[in-house]
Amino acid sequence: MKVVKDILYKVRINAIQGSTEVLINSIQFDSRKIQSNDLFVAQKGLIFDGHKFIDTAIKLGAKVIVCEEFPIDLDANVTYIKVEDSNEALAIMAANFYDNPSSKLKLIGITGTNGKTTIATLLYKLFKKAGFKTGLLSTVTVFVDNQQFNATHTTPDSIVINSYLYKMVEAGVDFCFMEVSSHGIHQKRTTGLHFEGGVYTNLTHDHLDYHSTFKEYRDVKKSFFDNLPKSAFSLVNIDDKNGMVMLQNTQAKKYTYALKTMADYKAKILENQFSGLFLAINENEVWIKLIGSFNAYNVVAVYGVSQLLGLESTEALTLISELENVSGRFQHFTSNEGIIAIIDYAHTPDALKNVLETINDIRTGNEQVITVVGCGGNRDKAKRPVMGRIASQLSTQVIFTSDNPRNEDPQTIINQIETGVEAHNYKKTLSVLDREQAIKTATKLAKKGDIILIAGKGHETYQEVKGERSHFDDYEKISQLLKAIEN
Numbered sequence: 406m407k408v409v410k411d412i413l414y415k416v417r418i419n420a421i422q423g424s425t426e427v428l429i430n431s432i433q434f435d436s437r438k439i440q441s442n443d444l445f446v447a448q449k450g451l452i453f454d455g456h457k458f459i460d461t462a463i464k465l466g467a468k469v470i471v472c473e474e475f476p477i478d479l480d481a482n483v484t485y486i487k488v489e490d491s492n493e494a495l496a497i498m499a500a501n502f503y504d505n506p507s508s509k510l511k512l513i514g515i516t517g518t519n520g521k522t523t524i525a526t527l528l529y530k531l532f533k534k535a536g537f538k539t540g541l542l543s544t545v546t547v548f549v550d551n552q553q554f555n556a557t558h559t560t561p562d563s564i565v566i567n568s569y570l571y572k573m574v575e576a577g578v579d580f581c582f583m584e585v586s587s588h589g590i591h592q593k594r595t596t597g598l599h600f601e602g603g604v605y606t607n608l609t610h611d612h613l614d615y616h617s618t619f620k621e622y623r624d625v626k627k628s629f630f631d632n633l634p635k636s637a638f639s640l641v642n643i644d645d646k647n648g649m650v651m652l653q654n655t656q657a658k659k660y661t662y663a664l665k666t667m668a669d670y671k672a673k674i675l676e677n678q679f680s681g682l683f684l685a686i687n688e689n690e691v692w693i694k695l696i697g698s699f700n701a702y703n704v705v706a707v708y709g710v711s712q713l714l715g716l717e718s719t720e721a722l723t724l725i726s727e728l729e730n731v732s733g734r735f736q737h738f739t740s741n742e743g744i745i746a747i748i749d750y751a752h753t754p755d756a757l758k759n760v761l762e763t764i765n766d767i768r769t770g771n772e773q774v775i776t777v778v779g780c781g782g783n784r785d786k787a788k789r790p791v792m793g794r795i796a797s798q799l800s801t802q803v804i805f806t807s808d809n810p811r812n813e814d815p816q817t818i819i820n821q822i823e824t825g826v827e828a829h830n831y832k833k834t835l836s837v838l839d840r841e842q843a844i845k846t847a848t849k850l851a852k853k854g855d856i857i858l859i860a861g862k863g864h865e866t867y868q869e870v871k872g873e874r875s876h877f878d879d880y881e882k883i884s885q886l887l888k889a890i891e892n
């Protein structure tokens with residue numbers, strides 16, 4: 406319970422109608438969740454305008470309405486607060502409602518197209534190993550120190566974020582590592598949070614359905630750094646062409662990491678094998694268990710953050726060398742038949758290219774690389790042909806299949822992926838609509854020594870078709886099937 410006036414600090418208010426001494430139970434932005442004495446924030450969404458649900462919210466018991474426009478008829482028993490921006494107001498009120506937990510621990514945000522989950526998870530594990538109470542908000546899972554919760558979004562809404570941060574403060578957490586998605590920044594889910602640091606990984610093709618141009622996508626990411634306070638650090642990958650752009654207008658202290666360029670934190674790949682990477686990080690040699698040159702970027706970013714947060718260098722490197730792969734990211738096993746299966750969350754062209762290049766770099770002979778891949782429905786359509794082209798260029802055999810078709814026709818998605826395949830690569834491709842059958846086909850085609858890559862779903866344990874999620878787990882499927890071959 407909070408008095409409304411106590412959660413309005415820093416909210417840009419244009420007008421108030423009614424009393425701000427009212428007690429509220431909780432803040433909601435979905436009228437369907439309203440209970441008595443709640444505060445309802447009306448947001449303009451992509452499909453609905455939340456202002457249309459103000460009456461419903463009041464009927465269900467809302468006592469306070471936060472909106473960008475007052476309704477025509479005002480209810481005398483309700484307080485109306487007209488704000489400049491509902492999304493921003495929601496985030497600031499959520500932070501105030503939970504007593505600004507982000508300023509009571511050290512919160513680090515990780516943004517960029519690929520690598521956020523990997524870096525955030527490695528940092529969580531590293532700081533746990535170093536003896537700190539630690540939190541994690543990621544695509545895969547949420548941790549309040551040792552307590553685990555299901556993740557719903559990469560960056561959840563501001564009420565959820567602040568409620569987890571509140572739990573973390575109560576549990577005595579020192580550091581929290583969170584993924585900051587472009588949707589999250591754009592919808593102001595992270596506004597009002599106090600960040601101790603921000604990390605930028607890279608920017609490649611994704612979400613061009615949501616952000617209409619690449620420049621807009623980049624500028625949204627940049628705004629995260631623009632809003633960091635002076636006391637924070639910003640750590641960016643300057644091998645990426647937009648790395649310096651992120652630093653242009655930030656007040657935060659500026660640090661860089663790289664593999665190819667001079668940087669504050671620099672890694673050099675000495676060896677790249679299936680068993681891991683041998684790296685020189687700021688002149689210190691270290692073996693790590695993660696695979697692929699893209700993971701050298703992730704690891705040097707992790708090392709950089711560890712240094713900026715005060716871990717001792719040798720201790721940090723020793724602990725980093727013990728870290729295992731993140732679930733669904735280059736997760737692999739070899740069957741008794743000698744077939745290598747790799748499950749990877751590559752769902753963007755760049756990630757797919759990196760993973761396939763890594764596989765091609767570390768394979769030793771003429772083994773086949775058999776890729777099973779699809780693209781999500783109701784998401785960026787422009788990446789489909791690009792992923793089709795990359796998969797067929799870098800594999801011996803490709804099986805296009807379904808990956809969360811959502812409300813789209815799965816065969817149409819596959820047809821769009823196939824338009825990117827060059828004529829001379831057609832013969833390498835097959836299309837098998839059902840993902841289980843596609844994986845089965847891959848296992849039938851594979852011989853001893855061959856590599857099967859199942860891309861796009863990583864840790865996901867469902868297949869989403871027309872709003873319904875049914876259980877599906879790439880790792881579970883391939884391990885059952887390869888076991889079947891062994892029998």
Ligand SMILES: CC(=O)N[C@H]1[C@@H](OP(=O)(O)OP(=O)(O)OC[C@H]2O[C@@H](n3ccc(=O)[nH]c3=O)[C@H](O)[C@@H]2O)O[C@H](CO)[C@@H](O)[C@@H]1O[C@H](C)C(=O)N[C@@H](C)C(=O)N[C@H](CCC(=O)O)C(=O)O
Nearest residue numbers: 434435436437448450451452453455458558559560586588
């Ligand atoms: C595309 C997108 O980001 N959509 C988000 C957006 O939904 P929307 O604009 O469609 O909302 P809407 O349905 O039009 O509704 C508008 C408003 O009316 C309210 N409403 C609606 C119906 C009703 O009966 N009553 C009511 O009050 C809604 O609660 C909302 O406040 O605003 C909603 C409320 O804030 C979000 O929950 C929703 O995220 C959806 C669930 C989503 O799937 N988002 C994904 C794409 C996402 O955010 N992904 C990123 C990861 C991306 C990455 O890989 O980097 C993430 O951070 O997870």
Ligand SMILES: Nc1ncnc2c1ncn2[C@@H]1O[C@H](COP(=O)(O)OP(=O)(O)OP(=O)(O)O)[C@@H](O)[C@H]1O
Nearest residue numbers: 518519520521522523544559699734749750751756
């Ligand atoms: N630093 C990197 N650069 C390029 N590709 C990467 C990098 N790290 C991971 N990848 C690839 O991208 C995939 C997704 O990695 P990860 O889950 O860490 O990214 P993410 O940014 O969290 O993605 P999402 O936007 O879905 O949350 C991995 O499975 C791998 O194929």
Ligand SMILES: N[C@H](CCC[C@H](N)C(=O)O)C(=O)O
Nearest residue numbers: 752780781784808809861862
């Ligand atoms: N965070 C990403 C995940 C994509 C994963 C892929 N399996 C899909 O469902 O499209 C998104 O929402 O675009």
Ligand SMILES: [Mg+2]
Nearest residue numbers: 521522544559
């Ligand atoms: Mg992620």
